[in-house]
Amino acid sequence: MLFQVRMDVxxxxxxxxxxxxxxxxxxxxxxxxLQRSGKWRxxxxVVxxxxxxxxxxxxxxxxxHELLTGLPLFPYMRIAVTPLCRHPSSVREDDRQE
Structure with a gap:
């Protein structure tokens, strides 16, 4: 499952x-x-x-939820989560279809 997450610290x-x-x-x-494991792709x-x-x-x-709440900065963050799925017009084969 893919998620876009905005984190404001x-x-x-x-x-x-x-x-x-x-x-x-x-x-x-x-x-x-988490990035090395592939979980955080x-x-x-944000400039x-x-x-x-x-x-x-x-x-x-x-x-x-477990990964985000495990962030050491979590107590100081405002987080917004958006679930994503592959767009049918995408040419990227490495994006999973959920």
């Missing part, structure tokens, strides 16, 4: 810098692990914002 200004830096380092490691930064658009390829809604 809002770290509190009063969060100590060392705590914020630790969370960001754990976030990077976790997200890169794409990630794009001028602390936000991204990502594409996840997971087996279920529950799996996506």
């Amino acid at each position: 809002q770290i509190p200004a009063d969060l100590p810098a060392d705590v914020a830096n630790d969370i960001k380092a754990r976030e990077k490691a976790y997200s890169q692990e 794409h990630i794009w930064r 001028g914002e602390y936000a991204n658009y990502s594409i996840f390829d997971v087996d279920s809604n529950e799996e996506l």
Whole structure:
């Protein structure tokens, strides 16, 4: 199942810098692990914002929920999820038809 996920990060200004830096380092490691596994297929930064658009390829809604809530930055995020399916006019054969 493919999902487009927009993540807007809002770290509190009063969060100590060392705590914020630790969370960001754990976030990077976790997200890169998911990318290598193929679960997090794409990630794009939104220009001028602390936000991204990502594409996840997971087996279920529950799996996506677990992955997102496992993000170290999750407590500081606003997340919007859009389910996707392959468009019949797509020329990309590597996109799964759900």
